[in-house]
Amino acid sequence: MLGLLETGSGFWSAIIWILLVLVIGGMVIYLRNKGEDSYKKNTEQDKPFISGNPEESKESSHLSASHIYWGFTEALKGYYDPLVKMHTGHINDYSGWIIVLTVIILIVIGVSG
Amino acid sequence: MIGNFPYFAVILLIGCGIYILMFQKNLIKLAIGINLIENGINLFLITLGYRKGAIAPIYTQAPSGQAMVLPTPQALTLTSIVIGVATSALILSMAMMIYKHYGTIEVNEVRRLRG
Amino acid sequence: MREMSKIIRNVTNLVYGFIIIFGFYIIVHGHLTPGGGFQGGAVVASAFAAMLISYGQLNTKKFLNINIFSLLESCGLTMFIGVAFLGLGTTFFYNFLANSGSWFGNIVIPGINAGDMNTAGVLPLMNIAVGLEVFSGLGIIVLLMADGAEYTKKKEKAENDR
Amino acid sequence: MNSFVELIHITILIITIFAGLLAVIFKKLLPAVIAASAVSLLLSLEFYLLHAPDVAIAEAAIGAGLTMAIFIFAIRGTK
Amino acid sequence: MKKIIFVIAFIVFFSFLVVSAVNMRPFGNPTFSEMDDYFIKNAQSETGANNVVTSIVFDYRGFDTLGEATVLFTTIVGIVALFRRITK
Amino acid sequence: MNLFNHTPILILAVPLLTAFLIPIIGKINKKTTGILATLALGLSLIMTIVLAAKVLSVGPQVYVFGEKSSLLTLPSGLKFPIRIMFQIDAMGIFMGLITALVSFLGAVYSLAFLDNKDKIDSYYSLLLLLTVSMFGMEFTGDLFNFFVFLEIASMASVSLICYRGADLGEPVEAGFKYMVVSSISALMVLFAVGIFYGEYDVLNIAAIASVVKYSQLDKIALGILVSVLAMKAGAVPMHMWTPDAYSEAPAPITMILVAASQASLYAIFRIVFSMYNITLNTLAVGWIIIILGLLSMFIGVTMAIIQKDIKRLMAYHAISQTGYMLLGVGVGLAVLANPEALKDYGITAMEGGIFHIMNHAMYKGLLFLTAGALFFRTGTRDLNKMGGLAHYMKYTTIFFIIGAAAIAGLPPFNGFASKLLIYESVYKFNPLLSIIAMVVSILTLASFVKVFHSAFLGPKLPQFKEVKEVPRSMVFAMAVLSCIIIFFGLFPDLIVKNLVHPAVMSLIEQLQYTGTVLGGM
Structure with a gap:
């Protein structure tokens, strides 16, 4: 079969993998669509809740690169x-x-x- | 009497060059070091081609009946000499440009790129 | 670089023509005597270097031009690779002129001889091409580095020297 | 005769090594460059003795002449 | 600390070079010289040049020479590009 | 005169001739030089594909310079060839394909990336020369010729690295450092060539392979060659030039430099496998290469995580990915003398390592090109100053995601296929190595998440209002690389069976390489 890579102890095929992902993804989407229906857009529900404080401006909320793995490098x-x-x-x-x-x-x- | 002495000259020249490259802190000195290694290796190649009691490999008006030294190392050395002058020229012009931008040719200060 | 004293300039005037002629001799006789394109080209270029040192690069620029040199260099290289291409009837770098009887094609008697200019096939052509390339190339290097030395050194220092 | 030639070889090589060491230990650039150039010049002599006249011409013209010229230009340009 | 490592490495490297110099074949007596003997014997009749070195440089190893000329050309183009503020 | 027989040399000679002519043409018209260079590289790409078809169907090709017939290798009465020759086997043409593709795309990308710069003709000339030198290193069958091409490669790459050096200091500094280390490496290679010449009086790789004895001098030559060529390939702890050079070069050049350092990697494999093969102590040399690979993988990726400059970060990843190749091939070398283990997992490991060379050239090239696109529009490489660029540069974002997923080894992209081959076969050799390789893969993903977050995600920033999508030729180059990555990811078996497996076999079986020249002696 096309796309079947023998690795010596098994095989790998991207096409089978994609088909599997599609099937599982379809199931997940199906399950998700069956979920909670009281959620409505453009109401209080979809605004972020930061313990009652007003939301910060978008520019200052962007995390710059040197801080991303701060904990990792510190450890x-x-x-x-x-x-x-x-x-x-x-x-x-x-x-x-x-x-x-x-x-x-x-x-x-x-x-x- | 002479033994392997030319080979020791070769490795001493190479050693001088590598010492400069490892321990001395001036960009032009580094170029001199590379030049010394280059010279050492040229000597190495020519030494490999020498044959005792032989003449240069040129037939024009040569004394007859004598063996000739091996010609291949000479051809290789010619190539390597021209490559050497090209290397020196490029390195030195880069050192000059570094001086233009940084104002120094000390290794300790030419290290904006690190980490 | 400023120009040197009058004695040095006169000596250079006297000598550099001979050096250049000697360089071309080495180039052309490359297949007979020690020498060839590289050595001859280097000798010619060292004449340029002597001129540069004794006259200073401002004066030298009047008779040595980088643009012409770079043109010559490209021509030399193109000629070299062109000669190599001409051998493509058999293979690249095939010596198609040797022992053919035409240009540079005289057959030599193996062994020691006096040397005949009209031998060796494409080797003299390649010698000339490489000689052209090397002397113009090294000339460009020397001229550019002399210019660069003025360009990169501290300006106030240059004023003091004057 | 033969040992005389060998003696010349050894002498030239020893002077060459000595010049190389000088190129290492000189702190000032110009003397170091001149020492390196002396190495080239002596090597060119040695090449001639080793029956490599082609290489000797090239080394004398390029190694001792042109390389020293461009080194001196570079030293002028970094002052 | 680093400097000590470097000094030791330099000394060991130099001693390896000494080992290679000691093991090298004796000066002036090539063990094998088949290739060069072929050149010395046949270069004159095959290429017609009296100078064997030239015939090697331009014929037998001509491609190396093309590479070498290319090195010089590369350097010059590089230097011209580097110093392009002057030459304008 | 049948030009079809001369494809091996025409692949080199056409770009070389163009490079020599470009300074003349540039005096007349600067604009045409870029198009001319692209055409020459395109021609040589086509010829490389033709030659690849020939090599893979007929067998290794030999091209002798200056001999009456291009197939005649041995002069009468001698045991070894005296002329320079090209010996192109499956491994060589595999590397040649990478080189041709990468440099063609680099030239296409440069058309827009370096528009209106002064002395643009020098740039294209150097680009062509760099390509030629890489082809030469990969095709040549002569050790001294290899040295010459190594020298051209370092000169051309140094000149290209400091192409921006007329205005800035850092590129010149990077170029100087690279020049010093590559001079050392080239001179040491020449020293090793001298040793071989002095011992055996031959310069041809196949001829050396037939006489090499693994004596004291051969050991010294082997050690020097492996270490300096590993340096040129960027292995830890001699990797320090890599981030400097890769980050300061123009983006398309960085992509080609990756391929150039892989040419040095190829030379290590060529020397170890084709020249020495089982005369050397395979276990010791194999473990040297494995340990170099492990160090490169781990230190490369951990240094990458803390970088702030986008191209420096990617350069450290290039080091870490080189480690994978060294690991895969090193395992193959360690079991070379043991036929059972070789058949069981050695060949697979080498397939993984060699396949990874091609994959790495593709996705790392793509990533460097996206970094170049960001630099082209924003004028900065600092990740701290970027943000929200996904709003403006949609195509670049998609290409970046593809490249990042491929380098992190996410299925179904090509990085996963080669890494899977390495993991599974190395696990059988030593489980610990395989686990370290997986950890490195996870860390790679982590650091690219960082880049993606800080450069592309986030709100629109006011300073990047003017930013728009990059010009068409740059998008074209990135799109081609993305298509190749996806194709390799979907059908890895096609590549492994048709290109990688022959390459691995031509490395393992020494006779395949030497026999074509020496006639099975």
Whole structure:
């Protein structure tokens, strides 16, 4: 069959996957349409509720890029600090790491015989 | 008597160049380092082509009956010399442009791109 | 770069013509004696460098023009690759003129000889093409870098020197 | 005779290495460039002794002449 | 810390270079030279040039030479583009 | 004179001739240079496809320069070839197809992206030269010739990286750094070439393969070659030039630079598989490549998460995706001496790694082009300053979603297919590696969610009122790449069976490569 990729232990076919997604998606949409019918548009119901405070202006509510994974980077501070420090931008380091890695590879090749 | 001495000259020149590239902090010095490695490798290639008691591989008015040195490394070295001058020219003009924009050619200060 | 003293200028005047002629000799005799397109081109370009150093680049620009050089360079390269293309009847870079009896096609007797200009097929053509390319190319490099040296250095310093 | 030629080889190579070391240790740029250029010049001599006249011409013209010229332009341009 | 690593790496790298220099075949006595002997023997009759090096540069390895000329051309185009504010 | 026999050289020679002529034409009319370059690259794309059909149906092609017949490789009485030759097997033509496609689309994209810049003729000339050098690295069968093309590639890419350097300092800085490291790498390659020459007096890769002994010197040459070429491919910890260069180059050039670094990756595979093959200690070298791959994957993606510059972020992802290729092929190399394991999962792992090369070129190219489109309209690469661009640039948004989904390995896009092959086969080799690869994939998705959120989502910002959709030629280039991604995602088996599997087999079976030149000796 077209689009059937053998992976050695099984197979993958994007077309079957899409058909499955369509079927399941259809079922989900069907279920959703059967749901709550007291919801009405353009009433109080679809306005955001921020504990009774007025909604902020849209410009200031946009989260900028450097804050998105703040918690993640803060939690992994011990990993990130030395890593960022390693990227010094010195040209000497650039060439130095090449020599370091060449030496390591040469030693591994030499030891392994 | 001479043994493998030319090869040691080669690796000393390469070592000088790599030392400059790893530890010295001036952009033009880095260009000199690359130039030194280049020279070392040229010497390496020519040394590989040498044959004791042989003459240059040119038939015009050569003494007869002698062996000739290996010609291929000479052709390779010609290529590598011209490539070397091209490399130096490009590196040096970039160093000049860096000076134009940054006002310095010290490695410690030429690092706006990092992280 | 400012121009140097009168002695140096006179010596350059005297010498640089000979250097250029010697360069072209090396280019043309590339298939007979040591030398060839690269070496000859480099010698010619070093004559330009000497001229640049002794006269200063403002004066040199009167007789060396980057536009003409870049035209010559493209011509040389196109000629080189064109000669390679001409061999396409058999393969790329095929030496179709060698031993054919026509241009540069005299048959040589293997072994040591005095050297005949009219041999070696496409090699002299390629030597000339590469020589053209190399001397104009290195000339452009030298001229541009001399200009760039004036352009990038600190301006007030340049005023002091004057 | 043979050992004499070898002696010349060794001498030239030792001077070459010495010039290379000088190019490393000079802090000022102009002396370093001149030392690097001396390396090229000596190498060109060595190439000639190794029976590579083609390469010797190229190295003398390009390595010692033009490279030094563009290095000097670059030093002028970064001052 | 980093500097110490670099110094050690440099020394080890240099010692590897020394190993390669020691293991290199003896100076002046090529072990194999079949390819070059072919060039020396046949270059004159095949290309008609007395200078074997030239016949290698332009005939046997002509494509390398095209590449080399291209390197020079590339550099010049690059420098012209880099210094385009002056040449205008 | 049958031009059909000369396709291998015409693929290179036509763009090369155009590159030489462009400075002359540019003096007369600057506008035509772009169209001329695009035409030349289109011609070479067509010829590459023709050659690919020939290679895949007939077998590896050999083209000898300056010999009476293009098939005659060995001069009488000698055991090895003396002339330079092109040896194009399935792996080479696989890389060639990537190169041709990517550079053609890059030229099309540049038509609008770099409209009205001064010295535009230099730009197109360099673009053509970069393409030629990549073709040369992939097709050549001669080690010294490879060095020459490596040098052209680094010169051309450096000049293109600092193309904006006449006005700005950062591009020149990036170019300088790249130049220094690539000079070291090229010179070290030349040193290794010298070692081979001194030992065996041959320069042809296939000829070296037939005599290589894995002696002390061969080990040193192997170590140097692997490390410096891995540097050119951007493997950690020698990756630091990658974000600098990729972020400062013009966007279409960044796309081509990705393909150029993959040409270096190809060279590693060529040297390890075709030149040494089982003479080397496959387990040790395989693990070196696997560990390089793991480090690249993990450090690349974790550094990408904290970036604020959109192109720098994508550059770190390029490093991390290179890790996948190294991982897949490294596993294949580690089990090369073990026929059962090779048949069981080694070949699949290599198929995954090699297929990932093509996929990566496509989706990373697409992503860099969308980043370029954002830069073209907004004038900034800083993610903190962007926002709400989906309102203005509908097509770009769609293309970005396709590219991001593909790089994160979401089905049904092409990234998933190759990553699935890698996961499943690597799991059989060592489960831990497979798990790390999956974690990296999740982190990739996370960081692209960040980009999507901060650049495209959000309310309309006042400073971007004037922003509109990019010009048609840029949309065309992105649309072609998106179509390819979707096609590869839907029918991965077509590509794997017809292109990737022959490529893998030509790497594994050394005789397929050397036999075409040396006649099965």
